[in-house]
Amino acid sequence: MSEVLYRKYRPKVFKEVVGQRPIKVTLENEIISGMLAHAYLFVGPRGTGKTTLARLFARSLNCLNRKENEAEPCNACQACQSNLNNQSLDVIEIDAASHTGVDNVRENIIANAQTPPFNQKGYKVFVIDEVHMLSKSAFNALLKTLEEPPKQVIFILATTEIHKVPETIISRCQRFDFKKIPQAEVIKRLTEIIEWEKIQIEDSVLAQIARRSEGCLRDAESLLGQIISLSSGKVTDDLVSLVLPRNNWQEIDILLEALRLNNLAAALNQIAKLIDEGVDVDTLLNDLLDYVRQTMLYKIIGSDFSLNLDDHLKEEIKKQADGFQLADLSRLLNILLNKTSNKQQSIIDQLPLELACVEFLLASTSELKIEHQTPANISNNKIEIEKNDLWKSLQNNWDHLVDLLKPLNHSISGLIKNAHPLNAGEQEIVIGCEFSFHIEQLSKPEMKQEIEEKIARILNKKIKITFEIDDDYQAHHQEFRGGSEKGVNEAVDVFGGEVL
Numbered sequence: 001m002s003e004v005l006y007r008k009y010r011p012k013v014f015k016e017v018v019g020q021r022p023i024k025v026t027l028e029n030e031i032i033s034g035m036l037a038h039a040y041l042f043v044g045p046r047g048t049g050k051t052t053l054a055r056l057f058a059r060s061l062n063c064l065n066r067k068e069n070e071a072e073p074c075n076a077c078q079a080c081q082s083n084l085n086n087q088s089l090d091v092i093e094i095d096a097a098s099h100t101g102v103d104n105v106r107e108n109i110i111a112n113a114q115t116p117p118f119n120q121k122g123y124k125v126f127v128i129d130e131v132h133m134l135s136k137s138a139f140n141a142l143l144k145t146l147e148e149p150p151k152q153v154i155f156i157l158a159t160t161e162i163h164k165v166p167e168t169i170i171s172r173c174q175r176f177d178f179k180k181i182p183q184a185e186v187i188k189r190l191t192e193i194i195e196w197e198k199i200q201i202e203d204s205v206l207a208q209i210a211r212r213s214e215g216c217l218r219d220a221e222s223l224l225g226q227i228i229s230l231s232s233g234k235v236t237d238d239l240v241s242l243v244l245p246r247n248n249w250q251e252i253d254i255l256l257e258a259l260r261l262n263n264l265a266a267a268l269n270q271i272a273k274l275i276d277e278g279v280d281v282d283t284l285l286n287d288l289l290d291y292v293r294q295t296m297l298y299k300i301i302g303s304d305f306s307l308n309l310d311d312h313l314k315e316e317i318k319k320q321a322d323g324f325q326l327a328d329l330s331r332l333l334n335i336l337l338n339k340t341s342n343k344q345q346s347i348i349d350q351l352p353l354e355l356a357c358v359e360f361l362l363a364s365t366s367e368l369k370i371e372h373q374t375p376a377n378i379s380n381n382k383i384e385i386e387k388n389d390l391w392k393s394l395q396n397n398w399d400h401l402v403d404l405l406k407p408l409n410h411s412i413s414g415l416i417k418n419a420h421p422l423n424a425g426e427q428e429i430v431i432g433c434e435f436s437f438h439i440e441q442l443s444k445p446e447m448k449q450e451i452e453e454k455i456a457r458i459l460n461k462k463i464k465i466t467f468e469i470d471d472d473y474q475a476h477h478q479e480f481r482g483g484s485e486k487g488v489n490e491a492v493d494v495f496g497g498e499v500l
Helices: 002-008 021-033 050-062 078-084 102-113 136-147 183-197 203-213 217-230 237-243 249-260 264-276 281-304 311-323 326-340 351-371 389-405 410-417 436-442 445-459 473-480 485-489
Strands: 039-043 091-095 124-129 153-159 174-177 420-424 428-433 464-469
Touching (some): 002 217, 021 174, 436 445, 445 464
């Protein structure tokens, strides 16, 4: 049923294609103007429309009744019908995964390309799917044809792994990068399909399908097809549970609430309760990571961030975002990822998740105790900046340090840009940061070594570095940056590069 559903609603005109608007507009303009490339490279995740747009593009180019100054094929003429029925002699689709050898390229592509198209006003179009699977010798054979393409021949190469395609091939193609389909557009398409199929499905189920498909429309349509095949017109929760993992959002919110209130017993009891009810540990972990991530993003971005949940849970996430510190949300995500990365080695499935909760709350409890110590029991940990010659040299060359780190790791250079020396001694420099998760990234051995080497180059002396939280970050950072608001306000893109 899922395959039938997907094929049944495959777009037949450009305006029906979901997402990829820049690519659609460009291809349509090339069709109308006649200014065509001889080779196109479609790059992107599976199920995002690469093959669909390749077939549409080929059908439009060969349409016998296409209107002037329009790109849409008529889908009624003999050429369009042949293409729709996969019987066109001018559109040759090749799966490179099963035709990897050079002999197949010579027989199916090179030799065939020498024959003019049957449609004298059209084009012979080769659509090569998963082109990265071709062998080295096959790529070399294809390269010569791409360099000197026969007249009225167009190649469309599609791949999900662009890094496996030789640069010599890439440089001879017009490249289009396909993006994952936004969740809102996936839901809109699924809504259209259930209306056409006259099926009743709750909006929350469509949202769950869209979320599980992770931007792959084909997967979303496949999941919907599986659910519809089990129903007789109305989809129940029991039917949905046969295809989709159980929705744990409400239970996840209870777990996160326990962590926010530093109630370790309640958090561990909630995990035990869910496991006893048969919830899959991997599903539970993935849902928790997604929920905490959305909470953190809402904490940072605010109302402009679109939450992928129903209205009730949106309010719950907003409440969690108000109650958590940003540093705690980031720390929780890092602990969850670290503790559960090797969960397959655990004898007890839920143990890594339980340990993650314990570690998070133990650290929170320790910090809470420190905060409540009296001045007599704890020394003032505010570090006075020593404005010696070494500190001033760093101040004058900090942007140079940032530039030296950019080619190695753009995200780390961004974190350094938003840090500053707290103390600069003869053999050691203490670097102040605003958040603990910045320190976690900068303190990684390979990163720390690179920073020390670049500082040594600037200062012309070997020196060690350590990182600390600066309790008076804003004032110190503004002073270090020379009072410039620019230095204070430039936010680090903590979600890019390798930071996460």
